[in-house]
Amino acid sequence: xxxxxxxxxxxxxxxxxSLPDIVAAGRHILEADGLGAVTMAAVAARVGVxxxxxxxxxxxxxxxxRLVAESAVAEMGVELAxxxxxxxxxxxxxxxxIGALRTYARTHPAVYRLVFTPVTEGVELPRDLLEANxxxxxAVVAELAGPDHALEAARTVTAWATGFVAMELNGAFRxxxxxxxxxxxxxDRLARAIADD
Amino acid sequence: xxxxxxxxxxxxxxxxxSLPDIVAAGRHILEADGLGAVTMAAVAARVGVxxxxxxxxxxxxxxxxRLVAESAVAEMGVELAxxxxxxxxxxxxxxxxIGALRTYARTHPAVYRLVFTPVTEGVELPRDLLEANxxxxxAVVAELAGPDHALEAARTVTAWATGFVAMELNGAFRxxxxxxxxxxxxxDRLARAIADD
DNA sequence: ACCTGAACACCGTTCAAGT
DNA sequence: ACCTGAACACCGTTCAAGT
Numbered sequence: 132x133x134x135x136x137x138x139x140x141x142x143x144x145x146x147x148x149s150l151p152d153i154v155a156a157g158r159h160i161l162e163a164d165g166l167g168a169v170t171m172a173a174v175a176a177r178v179g180v181x182x183x184x185x186x187x188x189x190x191x192x193x194x195x196x197r198l199v200a201e202s203a204v205a206e207m208g209v210e211l212a213x214x215x216x217x218x219x220x221x222x223x224x225x226x227x228x229i230g231a232l233r234t235y236a237r238t239h240p241a242v243y244r245l246v247f248t249p250v251t252e253g254v255e256l257p258r259d260l261l262e263a264n265x266x267x268x269x270a271v272v273a274e275l276a277g278p279d280h281a282l283e284a285a286r287t288v289t290a291w292a293t294g295f296v297a298m299e300l301n302g303a304f305r306x307x308x309x310x311x312x313x314x315x316x317x318x319d320r321l322a323r324a325i326a327d328d
Numbered sequence: 329x330x331x332x333x334x335x336x337x338x339x340x341x342x343x344x345x346s347l348p349d350i351v352a353a354g355r356h357i358l359e360a361d362g363l364g365a366v367t368m369a370a371v372a373a374r375v376g377v378x379x380x381x382x383x384x385x386x387x388x389x390x391x392x393x394r395l396v397a398e399s400a401v402a403e404m405g406v407e408l409a410x411x412x413x414x415x416x417x418x419x420x421x422x423x424x425x426i427g428a429l430r431t432y433a434r435t436h437p438a439v440y441r442l443v444f445t446p447v448t449e450g451v452e453l454p455r456d457l458l459e460a461n462x463x464x465x466x467a468v469v470a471e472l473a474g475p476d477h478a479l480e481a482a483r484t485v486t487a488w489a490t491g492f493v494a495m496e497l498n499g500a501f502r503x504x505x506x507x508x509x510x511x512x513x514x515x516d517r518l519a520r521a522i523a524d525d
Numbered sequence: 526a527c528c529t530g531a532a533c534a535c536c537g538t539t540c541a542a543g544t
Numbered sequence: 545a546c547c548t549g550a551a552c553a554c555c556g557t558t559c560a561a562g563t
Contacts, residue, residue: 144527144563171556183557184528192556248445249498258502282505283513286492290514291484294491298483301446305455308479316480317487324521341544341546368537380538381547389537529562536555543548 148178150188150198157199161241166250169196196245197254203242204256207235208264215267221274222322228268229292229318236296243300247293265289276325284325291321345375347385347395354396358438363447366393393442394451400439401453404432405461412464418471419519425465426489426515433493440497444490462486473522481522488518 156177160169171192175182189195214231218224236243246256269285276284295317298304304313353374357366368389372379386392411428415421433440443453466482473481492514495501501510 144529146527170554172554180527181529182555183530183559186557187527244445248441248494261502280513282503283510284517286495286501286510287488287514287517290491290495291488292491293495294487294489295483297445297494298487298490304483305458306479313480313483316477317484320481320484320521321517324517341548343546367535369535377546378548379536380540380549383538384546527563529560531559531561533558534556537553539552540550541548542550544546 148180148184148188152178153185153188153195154198154202157195158202158242161199161245162239165241166196166245169199171195193251193254196250197256199242200245200250200254200256201260203239203246204260204264207232207243207246208260210235211264211267215271221271225268225271225275225288225322226315226318228271229288230314232292233296233299233314236300240300243296247297272325275322280325287325288321291317345377345381345385349375350382350385350392351395351399354392355399355439358396358442359436362438363393363442366396368392390448390451393447394453396439397442397447397451397453398457400436400443401457401461404429404443405457407432408461408464412468418468422465422468422472422485422519423512423515425468426485427511429489430493430496430511433497437497440493444494465489469522472519477522484522485518488514
């Protein structure tokens with residue numbers, strides 16, 4: 132019965148790739164060879180298509196990079212949420228959360244960098260995604276600092292955590308010494324600093 | 329007496345630019361239009377030369393960018409040292425120092441970013457330059473934390489400061505509220521946190 | 526409706542040829 | 545000894561032509 136339906140639905144060329152495939156390819160190349168290696172040609176080759184075909188699914192390279200960053204943020208959110216499952220006292224949970232962030236940065240350095248340093252001026256990550264990611268930390272900090280100073284305390288802790296991880300990632304701690312000890316020292320002092328009052 | 333001397337010294341083409349000029353041009357374009365705008369063509373045009381001529385003074389674009397970063401680090405060091413002149417108690421000097429870093433980031437965002445985020449994997453800034461820049465902060469922190477915990481304390485403060493400035497620069501503080509207040513709160517808690525023991 | 530080759534503008538870089 | 549035009553490889557992107 133090759134009638135109207137099978138005729139109008141017949142696709143002259145079947146889809147040879149998909150947006151998720153393209154984003155996954157970008158992710159893979161980013162982690163393997165860095166942001167500079169994420170070219171339209173490299174991504175196209177990885178999904179088995181020619182570069183112009185990518186423009187059917189993404190507006191341009193910036194758009195693709197943004198989608199990669201979004202997928203990474205979502206993944207990080209899952210890992211942060213998982214880290215908090217092992218609940219204990221607030222101080223311990225704070226260490227677990229920031230430790231999970233640090234672990235993610237070490238295991239996915241290029242992806243972490245992409246998320247935490249704005250690659251292109253105009254490109255923004257969706258606000259609700261970022262809020263979802265920072266929610267667990269915000270909650271623990273509120274427990275430690277009390278509701279009055281929750282916002283400032285969260286900012287202080289977040290600034291320290293992202294600063295520490297960035298410096299570790301960039302090899303900016305040049306004076307030797309135990310980095311794990313510096314991390315524990317920092318967490319400890321921060322937790323006390325925002326709690327005391 | 330157009331003799332041997334004037335003959336051997338005669339330069340077939342006089343220098344039309346210089347390394348300092350090239351670095352300054354790169355700096356200017358970086359601050360005005362961002363890192364992506366610092367192309368060999370743009371820099372060459374600004375110093376009045378054709379792109380291939382730049383390769384007489386710099387190895388390649390990465391080399392040029394590195395020189396721009398170095399000149400920026402040197403300039404930042406001067407401003408940090410100047411901020412510390414207005415000496416008061418250690419707590420106040422700590423605020424002045426980090427405040428100067430923050431001011432520099434706000435007035436030279438692209439340059440600040442270049443210095444604090446490694447643009448290319450292999451490129452390193454000279455160690456003594458970075459040490460000179462962190463020396464004032466290290467000294468103040470040592471006063472506050474005592475010699476035993478000076479290193480860990482300095483790392484904690486530096487991580488917080490660079491993290492805070494980076495987040496402010498990237499618009500990562502999305503929940504409103506007074507940023508200056510958050511800054512003061514952070515400095516205050518940090519100073520107490522590393523002092524207490 | 527997606528895919529492709531051809532083409533374009535732009536970029537970093539090299540090199541032989543000028544002076 | 546520095547400067548230049550010409551050339552090359554590579555990149556992002558567009559578009560008409562295929563199916």
